[in-house]
Amino acid sequence: MDNRLLHKFRDPKLVQTKLRQIKKLITRPWTIMEICGGQTHAIKKFGLEQLLPSEIEFIHGPGCPVCVTSLELVDKAIQIASMPNVIFTSYGDMLRVPGSRGDLFSVKANGGDVRVVYSPLDSLKIAKENPQREVVFFAIGFETTAPANAMCVLQAKAMGIENFSLLVSHVCVPPAMRAILASPSNRVQGFLAAGHVCTVMGYWEYVPIAQEFRIPIVVTGFEPLDILDGVYRVVQQLETGKYEVENAYSRLVTYEGNRAAQEVIRNVFEVCDRKWRGIGIIPKSGWKLRDEYSKFDAEKRFDTQAIETQESPICIAGLVLQGLKKPYECSAFGTLCTPQNPLGATMVSSEGACAAYYLYARNLETPERKHV
Amino acid sequence: MCLGVPGKILEIYETNGLTMGKIDFGGVVREACLTYVPEAKVGDYVLVHVGFALNVISEEEANETLALLSEIANLEEELPTQD
Ligand code: SF4
Numbered sequence: 001m002d003n004r005l006l007h008k009f010r011d012p013k014l015v016q017t018k019l020r021q022i023k024k025l026i027t028r029p030w031t032i033m034e035i036c037g038g039q040t041h042a043i044k045k046f047g048l049e050q051l052l053p054s055e056i057e058f059i060h061g062p063g064c065p066v067c068v069t070s071l072e073l074v075d076k077a078i079q080i081a082s083m084p085n086v087i088f089t090s091y092g093d094m095l096r097v098p099g100s101r102g103d104l105f106s107v108k109a110n111g112g113d114v115r116v117v118y119s120p121l122d123s124l125k126i127a128k129e130n131p132q133r134e135v136v137f138f139a140i141g142f143e144t145t146a147p148a149n150a151m152c153v154l155q156a157k158a159m160g161i162e163n164f165s166l167l168v169s170h171v172c173v174p175p176a177m178r179a180i181l182a183s184p185s186n187r188v189q190g191f192l193a194a195g196h197v198c199t200v201m202g203y204w205e206y207v208p209i210a211q212e213f214r215i216p217i218v219v220t221g222f223e224p225l226d227i228l229d230g231v232y233r234v235v236q237q238l239e240t241g242k243y244e245v246e247n248a249y250s251r252l253v254t255y256e257g258n259r260a261a262q263e264v265i266r267n268v269f270e271v272c273d274r275k276w277r278g279i280g281i282i283p284k285s286g287w288k289l290r291d292e293y294s295k296f297d298a299e300k301r302f303d304t305q306a307i308e309t310q311e312s313p314i315c316i317a318g319l320v321l322q323g324l325k326k327p328y329e330c331s332a333f334g335t336l337c338t339p340q341n342p343l344g345a346t347m348v349s350s351e352g353a354c355a356a357y358y359l360y361a362r363n364l365e366t367p368e369r370k371h372v
Numbered sequence: 373m374c375l376g377v378p379g380k381i382l383e384i385y386e387t388n389g390l391t392m393g394k395i396d397f398g399g400v401v402r403e404a405c406l407t408y409v410p411e412a413k414v415g416d417y418v419l420v421h422v423g424f425a426l427n428v429i430s431e432e433e434a435n436e437t438l439a440l441l442s443e444i445a446n447l448e449e450e451l452p453t454q455d
Pocket of ligand 1: 330354
């Protein structure tokens, strides 16, 4: 295959056609949520909101793992990373996420051994090379990072690496969609399902959600054409009163997903209630290590004291993550709070809604511009 | 990290019981674990998440989607539009 094939999903001519089709189809306003922060980023980057008819409103979903990792866990990470003899490893984005007091970056600045890694495999390697030290990996993420983390645990066990553990903050998409739909303030009428999560999990989990809440769900990719095709299919269903699950990302997603990955996840992790930053506890919305792997659980290995957590009082990230407010409605947006100096987690990761709005300010959707 | 990166498999080998590969991400070559994509061959494009390939990108499906979309585009050109 040629890489150019993949670039065709940005073809301007096809993008224009899709836009015209959507314009022809739409007769009334519709509110669509893209779950995944990667899609929020793409929508902002390519200015899709301005190209689409004004009837379409995007609500940005909670699909940014950096943003939804709970303050308690960030505080725990900071405590563990500050312990002598610990090498704390994490994706770069997590370093600047504000905890109650400081962030992982400030631990590093104060002499803590905090290292940025690209993959949990790197962390495992560090553990192997430093048998005298405790190596902890901040295992955050949705279903897309779980296969990697699960495999590393199996690998650590198989290789007898004893000084490796995970601080687990796994979150799952379908329960969050349910929580959003069940909320009395819900405005979402159709979903673009997170394409890459579905590459792992397939889309069988969404069928009962679509039926129960009578809502169209379209599995969508990340290129402009993918997103517009997803929007088109959602609008088509909405305009004709349908509520089905469709797959607009068939080059990567199948109904079953990656079975081998799902099996390894199930072997290592079990479902648990999980607290989402800014949102609260969502029942059965996370994964934790099974008891047989508890020696790899950093929360069990290290004694962390309960500290009182405290969010910035100005930050409205929780409302942004639930699609109830837009980033520009926050009084700190772009002034007190910027990607260089974030007050809330949604400003840290490029997948966070506040950061996406800030980065692509030229495409800034303001209420005035949207309704001209 | 939720955004997988597509890359082309250059080489497949085994390390510590895991199938690994060298992957070309548009000129940058990195190692990734291929254990979850046992069907992958050298030359295939895979989607990689945090060091693990989780899917082989289906060329056939990509072509089909594009063909479908291009057909619609051509059809539109032939028909007079109202905008
Ligand atoms: S702009 Fe900053 S302070 Fe405001 S909601 Fe977003 S992250 Fe929180």
